[in-house]
Amino acid sequence: MRCKKQLFLIFILASLIPVRSSAQAWIVPDDQKGKVAPFKFTPVMVKQGEQLYLKNCQSCHGLPGKNNWVRITPPPGDLSLEKAQNQSDGELFYRITNGRIPMPEFRKILSDEERWWLISFLRSFNPRYIQPKPVSQAVFTGKIIQLSLSCDLPSKKVKVMASEALKDSSKIPASGVEVLLFVKRYFGNLQIGDSKSTDKDGIVLFEFPSDLPGDKEGKVEILARVNDPGDQFKSNAVSMKLAIGVPTDKPSLIATKTWWTSRRSAPMWVIMTYSLSVIIVWGFIVYIVYNVLKIRNLNNKPNNQ
Amino acid sequence: MTLEKLILDLTHHIRINKGFLVWMGFLLVSLMVCLYAYSIQLRIGLGVAGIRDYVSWGMYLANFVFFVASSLIGMLISGVLGLIGMKWITPVTRIAETIAVAFAAVAGLVIVSDMGRPERLAYVFLYGRFQSPILWDVTVVITYFVLSSLLLFLPLIADMAIIHRSKQALPSWLRPVYKLLSLNFTDRPEQNKIISRSIRILLILLIPAALSIHTVTSWLFAVTSRAGWDSTIFGPYFVSGAFVAGSATVIIAMFFFRKNYKLQDYLTDLHFTNMGKVLVLVSLVYLYFNLNEFIVPGYKLKRADAVHLHDLLAGKDALLFWVIQIGGLLLPVLFMLFRRFRKPLPITIIAVAVLIAAWFKRYIIVIPTQEHPFLPIQHVPQNFITYAPTLIEILITLAPFILVLIIITLISKFFPVIPLFETAKEKGIEKIEFE
Numbered sequence: 037m038r039c040k041k042q043l044f045l046i047f048i049l050a051s052l053i054p055v056r057s058s059a060q061a062w063i064v065p066d067d068q069k070g071k072v073a074p075f076k077f078t079p080v081m082v083k084q085g086e087q088l089y090l091k092n093c094q095s096c097h098g099l100p101g102k103n104n105w106v107r108i109t110p111p112p113g114d115l116s117l118e119k120a121q122n123q124s125d126g127e128l129f130y131r132i133t134n135g136r137i138p139m140p141e142f143r144k145i146l147s148d149e150e151r152w153w154l155i156s157f158l159r160s161f162n163p164r165y166i167q168p169k170p171v172s173q174a175v176f177t178g179k180i181i182q183l184s185l186s187c188d189l190p191s192k193k194v195k196v197m198a199s200e201a202l203k204d205s206s207k208i209p210a211s212g213v214e215v216l217l218f219v220k221r222y223f224g225n226l227q228i229g230d231s232k233s234t235d236k237d238g239i240v241l242f243e244f245p246s247d248l249p250g251d252k253e254g255k256v257e258i259l260a261r262v263n264d265p266g267d268q269f270k271s272n273a274v275s276m277k278l279a280i281g282v283p284t285d286k287p288s289l290i291a292t293k294t295w296w297t298s299r300r301s302a303p304m305w306v307i308m309t310y311s312l313s314v315i316i317v318w319g320f321i322v323y324i325v326y327n328v329l330k331i332r333n334l335n336n337k338p339n340n341q
Numbered sequence: 342m343t344l345e346k347l348i349l350d351l352t353h354h355i356r357i358n359k360g361f362l363v364w365m366g367f368l369l370v371s372l373m374v375c376l377y378a379y380s381i382q383l384r385i386g387l388g389v390a391g392i393r394d395y396v397s398w399g400m401y402l403a404n405f406v407f408f409v410a411s412s413l414i415g416m417l418i419s420g421v422l423g424l425i426g427m428k429w430i431t432p433v434t435r436i437a438e439t440i441a442v443a444f445a446a447v448a449g450l451v452i453v454s455d456m457g458r459p460e461r462l463a464y465v466f467l468y469g470r471f472q473s474p475i476l477w478d479v480t481v482v483i484t485y486f487v488l489s490s491l492l493l494f495l496p497l498i499a500d501m502a503i504i505h506r507s508k509q510a511l512p513s514w515l516r517p518v519y520k521l522l523s524l525n526f527t528d529r530p531e532q533n534k535i536i537s538r539s540i541r542i543l544l545i546l547l548i549p550a551a552l553s554i555h556t557v558t559s560w561l562f563a564v565t566s567r568a569g570w571d572s573t574i575f576g577p578y579f580v581s582g583a584f585v586a587g588s589a590t591v592i593i594a595m596f597f598f599r600k601n602y603k604l605q606d607y608l609t610d611l612h613f614t615n616m617g618k619v620l621v622l623v624s625l626v627y628l629y630f631n632l633n634e635f636i637v638p639g640y641k642l643k644r645a646d647a648v649h650l651h652d653l654l655a656g657k658d659a660l661l662f663w664v665i666q667i668g669g670l671l672l673p674v675l676f677m678l679f680r681r682f683r684k685p686l687p688i689t690i691i692a693v694a695v696l697i698a699a700w701f702k703r704y705i706i707v708i709p710t711q712e713h714p715f716l717p718i719q720h721v722p723q724n725f726i727t728y729a730p731t732l733i734e735i736l737i738t739l740a741p742f743i744l745v746l747i748i749i750t751l752i753s754k755f756f757p758v759i760p761l762f763e764t765a766k767e768k769g770i771e772k773i774e775f776e
Contacts, residue, residue: 295472302471310471310480317484320546324491324539328524331498331532335525 064130071126072168077156085157088150092142100161108138116161125168128155143230181210181271185260187278192244194280196260198234209238214263217242219256220275231263250281344770348507351757351764354602355511361754368747375740378733379454387457389733394718396711396728400738401455403703407586408448408741409482409558410579410699414587415441415489416551417619420544429615431767432607432759436594438493439758440587443748445486445554447741449479454737474560481554488550492543493752494522495536499762502526502775515755527775555580562706568645569653569710572638578630584623585670586699589692592616594749596689598758607759610684617683620695624674631666648713657727658709661701669698 075081089100093115098104100116113119120128132151135141142151159165180201187194194217200210213234218225232240250256258280261273290296293303382389392399418437422430453459469476504511505519526532556576563575572578595616599608635654638646653662673691676682682691708728718725730738765773 297472299468299470299472307471310477314480314484317488317546317550320542321484321487321491324542327535327539328491328495328498331524331526331535333525334529334531334535335527 062131062136064127068130069124069126071129072171073125073129073152073155075152075170077152077159077167081153081156082160084150085153085155085160088146088154089157092145093154096139100158112139115158120158121162121165125155125159128158179269181213181262181269182207183215183260183262183272183274185258185274185276187244187258187276187280189278189280192246192280194228194242194244194258194260196234196240196242196274198238198240198262200238209236210234211236211238213238215240216261216263218259218261219248219281220259225259228258244280246282248281249284250279252283252285254279254281254283256281342768342770344503344765344773345507347765347768347770348504348509348761350604350606351759351761352504352507352509352511355515355755355757357512360601361750365747365750368743368750372740372743372747375736375743378736379740381733382454382737383459387455389731390737391724391728391730391734393725393728394721395714395725396708398455398707398711399728400704400730400734401451403700403707404738404741405448405451405455406558406579406703406707407700408444408451408745409555410583410586410703411590412441412444412448412485412489412587413551413555413580413583414591415492416547417584417587417623418591419492420547420551422619424544424548428767429611431763432604433591433595433612433616435493435496435756435758435760436598436753437587437591438489439749439752440590440594441489442486442493443745443752444590445482445489446748447744449482449486450744451741454740474557474564477553477557478561481550481557485547485550485554488543488547492540492547495540495543496760496763497522497756498524498526498536499528500757500760502528503761503765503773504757506775528773552580555583562710567710567715568638568643568649568713569706572634574630574633578627578634581623581627581630582699582702585620585627586696588616588620588623589695589699592620592692593689593696596685596692598753599685602753602758604759607764613685613688614680614683617677617688620688620692621674621677624670624677624695628670628674631670645713645715649710652709652713653705658705662705665698665702665705669695669702 096106096108096112097115098106098112100114103114103117105112105114115121123131129151131139132146132154133141133143146154159167182199182201184197184199185194186197196215196217198210198213198215199207201207211234214231215234216231217228219228228244229242232242234240244258248256255277257275257277259273259275262269262271264271290298290301293301295303295306390399390401392401415438418430419434423434453462456462465476465479469479501519501523502525505516505523511519556579559575559579562570563572565571592613595608595612598604635650639650639654642650652658673695676691677688682688712727762773
């Protein structure tokens with residue numbers, strides 16, 4: 037009995053730990069804290085940011101300065117107050133980008149530029165705010181990019197190399213090219229990590245997750261392309277099949293004989309039951325019709341009575 | 342009673358008179374109107390009916406279930422009561438078989454009215470899946486129709502042989518038809534043996550076939566996981582309900598044949614009383630299944646069931662539901678317990694109420710469930726959410742009833758309604774000339 041009680045206590049405590057950590061810890065990686073906007077904030081950006089705020093943020097955070105955020109847990113809070121304003125631009129950017137439950141991640145909803153606009157809008161409520169010096173990232177300025185894909189299987193690192201093809205058909209490394217990595221699924225592609233920009237050697241390394249299922253041999257098809265929403269460059273998407281995933285052997289739901297498959301893979305006993313019933317009943321019907329038709333000829337025989 | 346008198350009594354209605362022509366004319370004109378409505382549906386599509394993405398099985402499917410149900414009575418009267426040796430059913434058997442054949446024949450057509458591309462009906466056989474209740478359903482409906490037709494035809498052979506030789510006044514073209522159908526029957530022991538053996542086999546086959554036809558029809562609903570359909574007793578629930586509808590149909594038909602064809606001496610009060618008892622019995626069984634069908638999910642009240650049951654018992658469909666259950670099931674049973682309500686006229690009135698309720702019961706089995714999908718479509722027009730049949734749909738739903746009436750009228754008008762040969766034997770008329 038005592039033992040049971042202790043177990044129960046341990047269980048309760050154990051179940052509390054993950055709750056606490058998920059409720060409180062919203063850690064921003066150190067290398068992201070120092071991130072700054074690539075441009076100087078302007079009143080036009082603040083205006084743009086306001087529009088985005090009303091559309092995407094107001095439903096939970098309320099209007100800045102009005103303290104009318106929605107009372108849910110964890111509390112969204114008024115973003116014009118110290119708690120939000122004491123954070124660095126990099127921290128705000130990281131949190132908007134990645135979200136946490138129940139805050140959505142805006143990585144796919146808003147572009148980098150738009151997320152910075154949002155921050156410019158939030159900072160407009162802070163008279164003490166002085167924007168750090170903008171650091172513009174290296175941006176590729178060429179015209180034709182060629183990607184190539186390679187992989188170091190033991191360390192699960194995928195290397196994408198971008199090069200710029202020059203007019204004289206020679207190639208030079210293309211730095212500052214934003215590259216996206218995907219894995220092909222049945223429907224659509226699954227993005228692996230965030231987009232990354234190539235370094236001065238035109239190289240970007242992606243950490244491939246260790247738990248992604250592949251086919252029987254662990255093969256997955258990976259695909260890299262340039263993030264080029266404005267369609268500024270000519271670039272190619274590259275893909276290759278690699279045994280980089282976890283080998284998974286799950287038979288397809290329609291591979292075996294089941295109720296829900298096509299007629300060809302109907303379970304044998306269903307086919308037999310159906311066919312036998314039809315054959316037996318219709319056998320009797322044919323037998324009866326055959327016999328009944330015999331009645332006509334029975335009359336031609338001499339009468340025995 | 343002499344054979345001549347018997348033949349006269351049972352065949353005097355076989356003539357083309359003014360009443361018959363007017364009645365058939367009325368039926369044919371009504372059928373034309375309904376067929377015109379169907380031609381519109383065929384041309385424009387199923388959108389002319391009230392069925393939409395939510396309720397895609399509307400009145401047509403309710404009608405189909407009703408027709409399959411009504412056809413089941415042939416199995417109860419001839420199969421069950423016949424095989425256990427009930428003697429009083431003799432004059433009722435052909436009526437029951439006629440109803441079975443008519444309703445089974447038309448049931449297949451009812452399903453076609455729900456098809457957007459009826460010319461693809463053959464695909465059921467070409468590409469049908471052995472795992473699908475739809476293939477089973479088509480198979481058993483056809484099989485049951487053939488079995489019932491044979492069971493209607495076999496006892497007619499001897500009757501045809503007697504009538505075509507008799508001096509009874511008949512339309513001249515009918516006598517050769519009778520001769521052909523009589524298969525040269527001359528009451529020889531070998532011939533009788535074939536007929537009685539075939540009938541016996543048919544009666545035995547009829548019971549599983551009839552049970553399958555309506556069980557499979559119920560599975561069309563029960564194998565889908567929807568509140569109101571997701572039930573393990575749908576098979577017996579449908580079968581017992583079918584006997585209620587079928588018994589009522591037989592009583593109504595008996596009443597009209599008795600009156601119009603002057604068969605008072607053959608369809609007596611006894612037959613009405615006994616059919617009333619049969620109707621009470623099957624209604625009680627049906628009531629019992631109703632209790633199970635509503636109380637068990639109503640006790641557990643799983644979320645989807647709760648929404649469905651609330652609409653049915655206290656909400657939108659409540660009035661219809663309670664009128665059906667009380668007026669079409671509970672009150673008829675109570676009334677028919679008394680002898681005076683089992684007399685021909687009162688019991689026919691009760692049977693009409695039961696039959697109308699039986700049709701609407703199918704309606705509230707088929708439609709309300711579909712109005713509560715598990716994953717509702719968002720932002721749909723109101724006519725997706727609540728089903729309302731259109732005039733064209735109602736006309737197309739009426740067509741099968743007219744067809745059934747035409748078939749029953751034709752069979753009963755040109756053949757004896759009461760089995761002649763069997764009745765003669767039961768009345769002790771031994772000497773029948775077949776030469």
